Amino acid sequence: MSTPEPKSRTEQLDINQKTEAIFSGGRPVDRDYPYIPPDYKVHFPHIGTDRQLFLDNFILDHLNGVKRELCAPQKAPEPLLYFTDLPWERVQFNPGTAGVVHDPDDGLFKMWYWQGLANEPFNTSQVLCYAESNDALHWEKPLRDDCLPFQEHTATNIVHPDISQSGLALNHDRSDPERKYLLVNWPPKTAAKRAPGSPRLSSVDASPDGIHWHNISEESPLPHHHEQKIIWDEGIQRYIGYSQYSHHQNFLYRKRQIGRQESADFINWSPKEVVLSADWDANLPPDLEMHDMSVRKVGELYIGITSEFMAEPFWQEREGHNWRDQAFSRLGLYTSRDGKRWQRVGGPEPWVDTGSPGDQDYGFACFTPAGELVHNGNLVIPYSANPQKQSWLNQGSPTPSYPPEEFDRRRQAWQARQSLRPDPEPKRAVGGLILREDGWAKLVPEYETGQVYTKQFVFEGDTLRVNADCSYGYLQVELLDPTLTPYEGFSAELCDPLIGERDQIWHTVRWQGKSDLRSLWNKPVRIRFTLCEVSLFAFKFFVSMSE
Template identity: 25%
Template sequence: MFERALVGIFLFGLMVSVSGAESPRNLGTDRHVFIDRRMVDVLSNAELTVNPPDREELVLIADKPWESGGITSYGNVLWDPEAKEYKLYYVPVSWDAEPGYCTALATSKDGIHWEKPNLGQVEWNGSKENNIVVWAQREGTVAIDPSAPPEQRFALVSSAPEAGTQLFTSPDGIDFTLQEGQLSPHQSDSQISTFWDDRIGKWAHYFKVYEGEDGWHTDSKVEVSKSIPYPQEEPLGRSVARVVTEKLSDPWKEPFLCVMSRDSRDPERMDLYTNAAIKYDRAPETYLAFPTPYYHYNEPESRAYLNEPTLAIGGKRNDGVIETQLAVSRDGIDWTRYRTHYIPLHRYEDLELKVLHVYPGIVREGDELVQYFAGYTFTHGDTQVRYKNLGRKLGGVFRVVQRLDGFVSVDFDYEGGIVITDPFIFEGDTLTLNVNTSAAGEGRVEILKEDGSQNRGYTLEDCRIINGDYLDKVVTWGEGNSDVSKFAGKEIRLKFEFRGSKLYSFQFKKGEK
């Protein structure tokens, strides 16, 4: 990669960099989302802010005999275009059978009202009248593989104790068949997030690993390497590793790459549990993950909190609280993890939620994005969950709504702020913004030359004031001119001057002037 030579110039009192040998980024007509500092040269009186989802609803609870111990932290959601329905795969626990867990399916037409269909696939306590799709599997993700033959269109990548990581396939997402061989001898003891990465043309898998005294490993002691150095000398506890494969059936090659872990900004008693990593399909080179910081109680704290003097099974307490953060990446390897919460510990109606895990999978519904998370009223090591049939009192699966591109925004101060981009090249003839100025906010956009100088007719003074909440606001200058085609193929910068506003993304489009 070329080294970038930077020369500073002052533009209206702000220092902007002038690029040297490095070629400008070519956006084409791709959307740019402000998840990090990429393409941001100047950030003045503005900051990147994580935006939690809203409109929370409890949509699934444990109400079947094979769910007597509740619904666990692992599952995922997808839209099945052939069946025209949502499929939610989740892991219930039963204290009436061994090993007591399975992968089950709920379906929905609207993502709010869910059914647990009798599938007739797996026998439980002498009957197949249940919604179980795979027995004794608890840590997987179901994905649709468009390149697979029809009988293998659905794939479940999952791990279980003693079984390692395995591949199951299905024509319909209901009737799953175990494929021969192991993908890996490891068992992650946690959710595996699997998705197709179209940027590299491979399947990506993210899963939990540990750093112990004998190095990085999974629960089955598989060797793992680190992608970046960490300053701590002590073990880092639960962390996130990544492996990629050409096909879902390809064995996982070792050593795996550790891509996310606790660092010097985190408390020593915290580590990262699940990750729910995905590739965001509305913008290239955009990856999102929802890591779960697990704060560990020591034994006296755990006993006091639970009012339970005995130790957990195994002789030590593995107890604490878990919530969800947001991590972002441009390549799926190097991640920026925001330390503010994405979904915090909180109260929902009469339920005090103490453990929160986002399920992999984001579904678009009209102009909104929908996510699901598991939320529980007990801490990680609370043995009281062994009491049967608590149903809603245990929590369940929740639905939340996020704005399109809304995970992170540039938030401008109420009295005004400025963002100036790095130089880039685009295609198209109109500039559109995803922005919310609020009632009292406003903003303008300026198209600058690569060196930061102005273009006549496209200055801040020429720009029509933007005020309101828009997903696709066309920017205009002068007497309503939106045509920016004269700048296509040339190096430009954008200058955003807003006050009291949230800017989420921008995009140049063709044929909309």
């Protein structure tokens, strides 16, 4: 029996190198131009065993009586991390995630978060703390004697003494056990010792266990700043990091935007390029700024969650340049196929809005970590949930706010409100957003029944699974040839209807009890799904049997 032509795990890198070779004259233009596809023998898109989602139209060709609905996450009823009256939390508990990991070695979900040890707004006295979980929803802060002490307390969960604007990732290269975890960081205490006018410091630390850290690079020539979110991108064989590009680095660009960098070794990074800005989208209000963005990659689909800084009409001034620093924050959703060109999903409305007055996230919903945490059919996304917006109403501003009369009026109104009903002492937290596994978007019948046609592709694996809610209706699948005729044995009439309980996530597709698809290897396949009162979230091919 033949074997399927494998999808290149570096397909995007292959295309980039081929494009560069053609444009530089090092390779002749072939018959596919102006398309520049990978060099496969089977001349159809290869999807391998990648999960296929429906957040964009990459895999979809036609919807007949079916509509796409964007899935809104459920907010966890209780914060994932909250104030627990530990001595080092009593001054300024303002947790934000530097990184989350599902550890492949011990199976634990792990979170590293920063918090302040001094009640000041500039993050110059922050430490990195550690938490862990068995299910990504219920977290503990383990107190360990081998963590860093705080005052007279020797058992803490503090793992790094000098942290700010950091990004943490699991090292894809496991050859050096001392570098299992990697951390890029702007250490404010260390930076303060540098000579005035020195370039912004960006150091890199490593750890064998996430608890004990050592420095491996004191400074990167092209520094990061403001909440770097980093993943390893297998498709281009690079780490990619997204962080804020704004007045914090250069007052020429007053608007907060999203910048992108990449690195082969986590130490030497490319120049930051702006890849997402509200300035480019006329459907967004001009007061929206992109505060930060986390990215996860599913197959070849990049999914970005932005913190949207909804700036109020008060401007700061320094050396003639203005910027805005008073806002509430919500979350937006974006997709990309190359990590550089991004499209907003779901229109101008937020994907996740702030809560109602008194809710944990009434003021600020922001700072989601990169990657995915999946457990028992749930996808959990931590986020910083703050009950108050970012403002200078309750403290002295480092620079004047303009127009001053309006700012003073707003401050007086805030003070009057406080005298009538003071806010409780704000306790920030790490909240949780919960989706169904791969449940970013779903395909549903407009009424009762409908059909979904995918594009043509070739696949690997021998079995097809679909992620669907079949608790009320049923789903049938057929595999079509280029004439849109079902391949022999794979028609809808022969497909065993998929039904199941609501909590069943994945369903194996069978035709008269058989699931073996090896006869279709290297043949162009188009799937036609027939939906009868079901929701379809994703599909994938997988290997269920040995050769």
